[in-house]
Amino acid sequence: MAKYLVQKSEPLVGEVEISGSKNAVLPIMAAAILTDEACELSEVPALRDVDVMCKLLRSLGSEVTEEYKYNRLNITTKQILTEEAPYELVKKMRGSILAMGPLLARTGKARIARPGGCAIGARPIELHLKGFQALGAKIVESHGYVEASADKLIGNNIYFDFPSVGATENVMMAAVLAEGVTILENVAEEPEIVDLANFLNRMGARIKGAGTDTIKIEGVSSLHGAKHSIIPDRIETGTFMIAAAITRGTVLIKNVVPDHVKPIIAKLKESGVLIDITDEGMLVKGDAQPLTSTDIKTLPYPGFPTDMQSQFMAFLATVKGSSNVIETVFENRFMHVGELNRMGANIKTEGNCAIVQGERGLQGAQVISTDLRAGAALVLAGLTAEGTTEISEIYHIERGYEKFIEKFRGLGATIIRVEE
Numbered sequence: 315m316a317k318y319l320v321q322k323s324e325p326l327v328g329e330v331e332i333s334g335s336k337n338a339v340l341p342i343m344a345a346a347i348l349t350d351e352a353c354e355l356s357e358v359p360a361l362r363d364v365d366v367m368c369k370l371l372r373s374l375g376s377e378v379t380e381e382y383k384y385n386r387l388n389i390t391t392k393q394i395l396t397e398e399a400p401y402e403l404v405k406k407m408r409g410s411i412l413a414m415g416p417l418l419a420r421t422g423k424a425r426i427a428r429p430g431g432c433a434i435g436a437r438p439i440e441l442h443l444k445g446f447q448a449l450g451a452k453i454v455e456s457h458g459y460v461e462a463s464a465d466k467l468i469g470n471n472i473y474f475d476f477p478s479v480g481a482t483e484n485v486m487m488a489a490v491l492a493e494g495v496t497i498l499e500n501v502a503e504e505p506e507i508v509d510l511a512n513f514l515n516r517m518g519a520r521i522k523g524a525g526t527d528t529i530k531i532e533g534v535s536s537l538h539g540a541k542h543s544i545i546p547d548r549i550e551t552g553t554f555m556i557a558a559a560i561t562r563g564t565v566l567i568k569n570v571v572p573d574h575v576k577p578i579i580a581k582l583k584e585s586g587v588l589i590d591i592t593d594e595g596m597l598v599k600g601d602a603q604p605l606t607s608t609d610i611k612t613l614p615y616p617g618f619p620t621d622m623q624s625q626f627m628a629f630l631a632t633v634k635g636s637s638n639v640i641e642t643v644f645e646n647r648f649m650h651v652g653e654l655n656r657m658g659a660n661i662k663t664e665g666n667c668a669i670v671q672g673e674r675g676l677q678g679a680q681v682i683s684t685d686l687r688a689g690a691a692l693v694l695a696g697l698t699a700e701g702t703t704e705i706s707e708i709y710h711i712e713r714g715y716e717k718f719i720e721k722f723r724g725l726g727a728t729i730i731r732v733e734e
């Protein structure tokens with residue numbers, strides 16, 4: 315098992331280029347099996363999660379060629395060999411569940427190992443299954459697998475109890491080939507939903523309203539191949555915004571969509587960070603003035619993203635004053651608190667609220683990356699902590715950030731990767 319050794323860093327200075335979005339490319343790769351024609355994706359991040367999705371698509375019958383150095387993928391699924399996503403792949407990446415909707419739409423059947431929980435929560439999938447049932451699918455669960463089947467999917471009106479990102483994506487992908495019109499209400503509005511809808515429409519789907527709380531889908535009889543460029547990763551963007559702020563550095567972040575990170579811009583500005591949007595990108599300056607505390611509450615988009623909660627908390631641990639962090643999306647997303655406190659942070663949690671007393675300097679320590687974003691938070695904290703921070707279980711980090719420590723090194727950070 316590898317680990318990172320992170321040294322206290324001078325203020326980060328320089329430019330960093332954001333990669334394609336992990337949470338956009340995974341559903342879009344799954345959507346490619348809705349057609350027997352070639353789909354060409356560019357701006358694809360070279361991530362372990364993308365590798366796992368390539369393996370899954372190949373196991374289903376897709377021909378997948380990847381040119382990682384150019385961040386491109388070609389996916390052609392002339393025929394589906396099996397409608398089953400095996401446990402050994404699903405346990406590696408819960409995003410495998412996103413193959414369910416497209417498989418059901420293309421073949422009338424999908425059998426997926428039910429994803430387990432993870433560090434941040436139980437991660438149930440009942441909203442996905444309710445959506446498939448509303449379209450006419452029969453759901454059978456046995457031996458850890460969930461199977462959906464339907465002779466024909468029929469459009470319907472579906473209200474989501476919670477604006478689940480995955481359920482919105484999965485049911486939208488099932489509905490594009492259903493007979494008639496489907497109206498999805500109280501859906502997720504994330505930019506990744508819009509990117510998926512844009513790709514599906516390029517394939518010939520007829521989707522309106524993506525990015526709002528209501529999506530209308532007119533079913534079509536078939537879809538054709540398409541080319542698509544994946545949007546930049548807004549969470550990677552936010553992570554490097556925090557990197558500039560927490561080290562009091564000056565960083566130009568390129569290949570960003572400022573609209574996708576409005577909550578992070580707003581909250582960092584409240585703390586005194588200077589952010590300037592230019593033609594070249596987003597300039598983030600953390601040394602313009604003394605930085606102060608602020609409060610955050612995570613919410614579905616366009617609210618403050620839960621995937622930025624741990625990174626922002628690491629930043630709040632280094633600024634003067636008391637900050638409240640409220641997590642409303644996942645039930646167990648404070649695993650990083652104990653690790654930050656091992657580094658000298660002063661954070662107390664009460665249910666889904668954490669109170670962060672900033673200002674005390676952090677000290678390097680041995681810590682564990684419990685999930686993707688918690689691991690990123692520990693790297694950020696390590697950049698400002700006295701001495702060396704040793705982070706284990708970094709596979710969580712490397713599955714979701716492309717060239718993570720290389721990008722930090724490019725800004726002047728000293729991070730080395732060692733085998734344990």
Ligand code: EPZ
Pocket residue numbers: 336337338340409435436437438439440441442476477478479480481502620621643644645686687714
């Ligand atoms: C997506 O997960 C992202 N993953 C997550 O990013 C992100 O944190 C999450 O959306 C919220 O923005 C990908 O896109 C691959 P949800 P997803 O369904 O779709 C509950 C990262 O770090 N829920 O919107 O699984 C669920 O338990 C990852 O990149 C149900 O109750 O998220 C959670 O509390 C972490 N029933 C809440 O909704 C359901 O059927 C949000 O989950 C589905 C979800």
